[in-house]
Amino acid sequence: MPTESDDSETVSWQSGSGVSADVTRGERLSEFFEERVRKPAFVAWADRRTRVGLLILSVYIGMAVVAVFDLYRAPSTNQAPQLVGPFESWGHPLGTTMSGVDLLSLIVHSTPDILLMIVAGSVWATGVAVLVGTLAGYKGGTVDRVLMSISDVVMAIPGLPLVIILAVTFNPQNPIVLGILININYWAGLGRSLRSQVLTIREDSYVEASRAMGVGTPRIIAKDIVPNLMPYVTVNFVFAARYVVFASIGLFFLGVLPYSVQNWGVTLNYAYSGGALFTWEAAHWLIFPMIAIMGLSLALILLGQGMDRVFNPRVRTRLAESSESTRTADDATEGY
Amino acid sequence: MAHYYLRRTARVFITVFLVASLSFGLIRLLPGGPFTLLRANLLRQGVPASEVDARIANLQNIQPDAPLWRQYLDYMSAAAQGDFGTSISLDEPVAQIIAEAVPWTVFIVLVSTVLIFVFGILLGAIQAYWEGSRFDQLVSGVSITLMSIPFYVVAVLALFVFAYQFGWFPTAGTVGPTVDPGLTPEFVISALNHAALPIFSYTITGIGGQALAMRGNSIQVLGNDYVEVARLRGLSDRRIATRYVARNAILPLYTGFLLLLGFRLGGTVILEQIFSYPGLGYYMWSALESNDYPLMMGTFLVITVALVIGVYIADLTYGIIDPRISRGETDAY
Numbered sequence: 001m002p003t004e005s006d007d008s009e010t011v012s013w014q015s016g017s018g019v020s021a022d023v024t025r026g027e028r029l030s031e032f033f034e035e036r037v038r039k040p041a042f043v044a045w046a047d048r049r050t051r052v053g054l055l056i057l058s059v060y061i062g063m064a065v066v067a068v069f070d071l072y073r074a075p076s077t078n079q080a081p082q083l084v085g086p087f088e089s090w091g092h093p094l095g096t097t098m099s100g101v102d103l104l105s106l107i108v109h110s111t112p113d114i115l116l117m118i119v120a121g122s123v124w125a126t127g128v129a130v131l132v133g134t135l136a137g138y139k140g141g142t143v144d145r146v147l148m149s150i151s152d153v154v155m156a157i158p159g160l161p162l163v164i165i166l167a168v169t170f171n172p173q174n175p176i177v178l179g180i181l182i183n184i185n186y187w188a189g190l191g192r193s194l195r196s197q198v199l200t201i202r203e204d205s206y207v208e209a210s211r212a213m214g215v216g217t218p219r220i221i222a223k224d225i226v227p228n229l230m231p232y233v234t235v236n237f238v239f240a241a242r243y244v245v246f247a248s249i250g251l252f253f254l255g256v257l258p259y260s261v262q263n264w265g266v267t268l269n270y271a272y273s274g275g276a277l278f279t280w281e282a283a284h285w286l287i288f289p290m291i292a293i294m295g296l297s298l299a300l301i302l303l304g305q306g307m308d309r310v311f312n313p314r315v316r317t318r319l320a321e322s323s324e325s326t327r328t329a330d331d332a333t334e335g336y
Numbered sequence: 337m338a339h340y341y342l343r344r345t346a347r348v349f350i351t352v353f354l355v356a357s358l359s360f361g362l363i364r365l366l367p368g369g370p371f372t373l374l375r376a377n378l379l380r381q382g383v384p385a386s387e388v389d390a391r392i393a394n395l396q397n398i399q400p401d402a403p404l405w406r407q408y409l410d411y412m413s414a415a416a417q418g419d420f421g422t423s424i425s426l427d428e429p430v431a432q433i434i435a436e437a438v439p440w441t442v443f444i445v446l447v448s449t450v451l452i453f454v455f456g457i458l459l460g461a462i463q464a465y466w467e468g469s470r471f472d473q474l475v476s477g478v479s480i481t482l483m484s485i486p487f488y489v490v491a492v493l494a495l496f497v498f499a500y501q502f503g504w505f506p507t508a509g510t511v512g513p514t515v516d517p518g519l520t521p522e523f524v525i526s527a528l529n530h531a532a533l534p535i536f537s538y539t540i541t542g543i544g545g546q547a548l549a550m551r552g553n554s555i556q557v558l559g560n561d562y563v564e565v566a567r568l569r570g571l572s573d574r575r576i577a578t579r580y581v582a583r584n585a586i587l588p589l590y591t592g593f594l595l596l597l598g599f600r601l602g603g604t605v606i607l608e609q610i611f612s613y614p615g616l617g618y619y620m621w622s623a624l625e626s627n628d629y630p631l632m633m634g635t636f637l638v639i640t641v642a643l644v645i646g647v648y649i650a651d652l653t654y655g656i657i658d659p660r661i662s663r664g665e666t667d668a669y
Contacts (some may be wrong), residue, residue, distance in 0.1 A: 149347070155595075156351045156644045160602035161620060161636050168624060168632075169365045189595050246486045250606045253488060256624060268492075277496050286496070290489045298484035305480070
């Protein structure tokens with residue numbers, strides 16, 4: 001991936017960032033836009049998986065907007081007859097629950113909090129991972145050893161049980177705090193793989209040049225190392241998001257996480273304990289929240305796979321060709 | 337290299353020690369503290385007020401009125417001896433409950449993980465060889481779809497359809513109530529029958545991801561020069577496929593195996609609750625429901641220890657599988 005320091009012939013040695021003196025700010029901006037925004041977007045859109053993923057994701061964002069601006073009625077008990085089947089009436093297209101709650105409004109009004117939780121959780125996980133991975137990989141020596149020992153310990157604690165215990169202890173209600181809590185030790189595995197990438201990057205000549213010029217560690221990490229990690233980080237951001245979806249809904253379903261408003265997992269829990277398991281008549285109560293969960297995670301997976309292609313230089317260079325050879329994202333993020 | 341093994345072994349103990357300390361600290365943070373609820377419960381059960389403190393000490397290995405460092409030492413030394421106190425809700429030693437639960441959880445996690453690996457690797461390898469074919473596209477599509485289904489959704493659906501509607505499988509338990517434990521055919525069949533649906537839900541949702549990862553790795557390996565050289569040398573396709581491609585493509589998956597194991601072990605909290613399968617996860621959940629702190633922390637500790645040991649074994653064997661591995665320290669900048 002090209003960076004500012006690639007055009008070594010015109011490097012001005014006075015400026016630490018290694019940017020040519022002849023290039024104006026506007027030109028730099030437009031080049032940045034070309035390299036980082038337009039080209040990737042073009043490649044991304046060329047991939048069918050990204051298109052479908054974005055399309056599905058936009059449906060969920062639309063649902064969140066509807067819920068936030070209260071464009072669709074809020075769920076409440078006895079707003080409708082009990083256990084209306086799906087697709088029977090326009091008033092309640094997805095049917096109703098045992099206590100007469102409209103399922104569609106339940107699902108729609110669950111979306112904003114879930115999206116908030118996902119974003120918070122994945123920002124936390126990837127943020128800490130980048131910090132730990134780059135610092136350990138670049139600094140090496142004692143810093144590396146200490147950080148990696150901590151990661152190893154954190155990685156050895158099974159995620160879900162830890163989250164459960166923390167949730168019981170601290171009883172958080174805020175979706176942002178919940179998202180962070182769910183991914184509390186997700187960064188460890190990701191940080192480790194980022195570190196091994198940094199280990200190869202730090203031997204590159206442009207990093208060595210920066211170091212020889214006396215550029216400080218934070219600046220080298222921010223300017224030379226992190227941009228090269230961005231592809232991997234972006235893909236893993238999506239996979240961390242999917243983990244939040246899986247884990248949070250699972251724990252809500254288990255009835256372990258505290259909640260103030262209903263969401264898909266809580267609905268599943270009510271359906272499960274309300275006897276939807278025993279009769280076909282109540283099956284829709286169980287099935288529609290499941291579809292909501294699967295749709296969101298499918299969108300995230302497609303997006304992750306498509307983006308992986310965008311950042312894969314082998315694929316990027318032969319844009320138009322339809323080769324299927326891509327490296328799939330890290331299997332570390334698969335299931336739990 | 338011996339130095340590495342020594343350090344690696346030390347880390348196992350450090351990790352377990354830290355997690356045990358963490359659990360001690362968390363007990364203190366639990367709503368209402370560790371003793372308030374217990375004290376109320378005991379008083380309600382008619383235990384004389386003078387004996388309550390002694391009973392609590394007996395249940396949790398902690399003297400409520402001792403200083404904090406003393407409580408910590410008591411707790412840690414008891415845990416080191418495998419004594420996690422007495423379960424409040426089940427009124428049995430936690431260690432005994434856990435000892436009965438561990439084999440079932442290990443059984444489910446191990447069998448499903450091995451199945452995921454075998455099927456995932458086979459599917460992925462075939463896909464890589466037939467890259468771009470109908471089969472490849474079909475399996476990729478199915479894999480992505482399966483990856484997007486959480487295992488508990490499959491579990492609930494499987495329970496609904498195969499256990500409740502068709503009645504092919506039992507809805508709860510590890511073995512039939514009339515079967516005596518022992519290595520008899522009835523016991524094995526009953527155990528497999530009870531474990532079939534949990535293992536199925538874990539396996540089916542995991543294969544897709546492994547297959548895709550294996551496919552990607554294999555395609556990358558197939559593009560390497562040494563594979564081409566091996567072909568030019570006239571080696572048989574079979575030898576190239578097993579010794580050159582499969583071996584190098586599987587290696588990266590092996591490290592993912594550890595994380596997978598952790599996810600699966602943790603996931604049993606949800607899985608075993610759905611199937612009412614009394615393993616570690618099930619007891620952890622029921623401890624949570626009944627505010628049974630000794631049982632909760634005991635199961636948490638044992639799940640962690642199981643994972644730490646699993647990772648340890650995998651780490652040690654990795655060096656045998658991949659001789660190139662180097663554990664050199666990096667220069668400090």
